[in-house]
Amino acid sequence: MISSESKIYVSGHQGMVGSALIRQLKNQNFENIITRTRQELDLTNQTDVRNFMQIERPDCVLMAAAKVGGIHANNVYAAEFIYTNLMLECNLIHQAFEADVQNILFLGSSCIYPKYAQQPMAETALLTGILESTNEPYAIAKIAGIKLCESYNRQYGTDYRSAMPCNLYGPNDNFHLENSHVIPALIKKVHLAKMTNQPFVDVWGTGSALREFLHVDDLAGACLKILKTPKSEYDSFVSPMCSHINVGFGEDISISELTKIICKVLNYSGDIGYDTSKPDGSPQKLMDTTLISNMGWKPFYSLEAGIAQTYEWFLANERTVRS
Numbered sequence: 251m252i253s254s255e256s257k258i259y260v261s262g263h264q265g266m267v268g269s270a271l272i273r274q275l276k277n278q279n280f281e282n283i284i285t286r287t288r289q290e291l292d293l294t295n296q297t298d299v300r301n302f303m304q305i306e307r308p309d310c311v312l313m314a315a316a317k318v319g320g321i322h323a324n325n326v327y328a329a330e331f332i333y334t335n336l337m338l339e340c341n342l343i344h345q346a347f348e349a350d351v352q353n354i355l356f357l358g359s360s361c362i363y364p365k366y367a368q369q370p371m372a373e374t375a376l377l378t379g380i381l382e383s384t385n386e387p388y389a390i391a392k393i394a395g396i397k398l399c400e401s402y403n404r405q406y407g408t409d410y411r412s413a414m415p416c417n418l419y420g421p422n423d424n425f426h427l428e429n430s431h432v433i434p435a436l437i438k439k440v441h442l443a444k445m446t447n448q449p450f451v452d453v454w455g456t457g458s459a460l461r462e463f464l465h466v467d468d469l470a471g472a473c474l475k476i477l478k479t480p481k482s483e484y485d486s487f488v489s490p491m492c493s494h495i496n497v498g499f500g501e502d503i504s505i506s507e508l509t510k511i512i513c514k515v516l517n518y519s520g521d522i523g524y525d526t527s528k529p530d531g532s533p534q535k536l537m538d539t540t541l542i543s544n545m546g547w548k549p550f551y552s553l554e555a556g557i558a559q560t561y562e563w564f565l566a567n568e569r570t571v572r573s
Contacts, residue, residue: 251353251477251480251481252310252477252478253478254278254279254281256353257310258275258282258311259283259285259308259311260275260283260285261313261315262313262316263285265314265315265316265422266419266420266423267314267357267418270421270466270470272285273470274474278474284306284308293341294333294334294338296340296345299341299342300348302345303346304348307351308346308351309353310477311351311354312355312357312473312477313339313354313356314357316335316338317330317335317388318388318424318431320428320430320432321385321454324384324387325384328387331387335388335391335392336391339391339394339395339398343398343410347402351408353477354409354410355412355413355477356395356399356410356413357413357414357415358396359392359414359415360415360417360498360535361381361382361535362392362396362414364379365381365533366380366533369536370537370539371496371535371536372538373414373492373494373538376492377393382531384531385531396414396493398410399411399412399494400412400493403490411477411484411495413476413494413495414497414537415464415469415472415496415497415498416461416496417431417461418463418466419434419465420465420466420467420563421559421567423560423572424572425438425564425572433508433512433557434564436453437557437561437564440516441516443518443520444516444517451518451522452523452524453506453525454524454528454529455505455529456524456530457505458504458505458530458533459505459530459532459533459534460503460536461502462499462503462536463503463508463553464498464549465549467550467551468550468556469497471547472547475547476495476542479545487544487545488541495545496541497537497542499549500539502534502535503553510522511557515554515557515558
């Protein structure tokens, strides 16, 4: 459990999730926050991470750093996805332990669950079936992070927790047309079509896949809720062999309906086409959010309001946005 006096290291603070965590921490009067850029600290270098942890000795580590991307990036850069994520997880968790850090929050992804998991996906679905092939390397790395936290807790009595969010979007996202996730890619695609008077936009896949989306600021709020929950109370919600908690919106939507919402928010009236040569990925990915709801958390942003807020941020930062 953390308090406002805790010294907290946020890895990946310049990314979408990390920057949202920083905003949430500051909103809740946390002032002793540590950050490092990639240039200042290479999280895949064990010696560098060891030296950093031994010098700083934070009370808590928020693990928001990761190599992430959409279906295309996961397919093309599979080796980099599994290597980079495994290395930074192993280095951060083990070197935090060596520096007597008692609190960690590891952030994963809903892709850890089997491709054909029963919907909605409960935490207990982990490792009960085959993974979706398009993001299997990334998913395996995230599963390893969960099991690292569980193993250190069982063997050493640490308080390392894991949160598994659904698909995220919001300020500081990557808006690359091919390597980003679906919402930022569609926002940019529809925006460009609107600005250049294109009569239609193409969407990858059939549009039938169902996905759940959560604004990143809502995730950050859930993370602080998880971290501020006393250990005895947290342990009553989870088990030593299944210690992660899902964080989701609680409802899913088809990619075709999502595209219509984005077109509405951006005031684009062109046609929508579907490139069926591109993969859909898992047919459905809906999280069972019973545990986090029972802890007293619920999301603030509706999907339409969250997309509108994200588009406003995109317009204000278009020249410097990641793409």
